[in-house]
Amino acid sequence: MRTITVKKGSGEGSKYTTGWHTLTISKARYGDYNGTKLLDIWFKDYPDNFNARIYAKMGKDNEEFAIGRVFRFANAGITEALDGPDGTVVLKVDDSPDQLVDKEVNVFLYKDGDYSRALNQFAPTAFEGQADTFSDSDVEYWKGRAEKYYNDYVKNKVNAPSTSDTTEEAEAIFG
Numbered sequence: 001m002r003t004i005t006v007k008k009g010s011g012e013g014s015k016y017t018t019g020w021h022t023l024t025i026s027k028a029r030y031g032d033y034n035g036t037k038l039l040d041i042w043f044k045d046y047p048d049n050f051n052a053r054i055y056a057k058m059g060k061d062n063e064e065f066a067i068g069r070v071f072r073f074a075n076a077g078i079t080e081a082l083d084g085p086d087g088t089v090v091l092k093v094d095d096s097p098d099q100l101v102d103k104e105v106n107v108f109l110y111k112d113g114d115y116s117r118a119l120n121q122f123a124p125t126a127f128e129g130q131a132d133t134f135s136d137s138d139v140e141y142w143k144g145r146a147e148k149y150y151n152d153y154v155k156n157k158v159n160a161p162s163t164s165d166t167t168e169e170a171e172a173i174f175g
Helices: 012-016 068-072 136-155 166-174
Strands: 017-035 036-043 051-055 078-083 090-093 104-112 115-116
Touching: 036 068, 051 068, 068 090, 068 104, 104 136
Parallel strands: none
Antiparallel strands: 017 036, 017 104, 036 051, 078 090, 104 115
């Protein structure tokens, strides 16, 4: 006969499981790392030490797209949509970080050692906005692109979880 002690509770561990989670942005802040502009994003119901960091990336047309995509996928700060050349749409965006607060995005969580991390490529939720409409199939497309990025560039660089402490293992299994 054996006894096992388990924690009662809310199942906090499930909110860190690997895979897609629809999260609500609680705050965002611009920063700089070695001359590169970045956007840090935090989420409701997650602690302040869990965030996503999006680094600015410039496209061939010298237009920033990585941080802009966060605003687009969150349907945040979009003030106007103008017809552009070749069937494109030019979005005018108020890109102040406060525009992201209370907006939802799909975020892919993955394990890096003993910690969960948020992939720096989000996917939209299904919505119809002033400039964009994302259907369920559009959401799946963007999730697929983010998963490809994860598999091609992130997966082989993350650390395996430690397995040296059986107490921590038991807590992970039994709560």
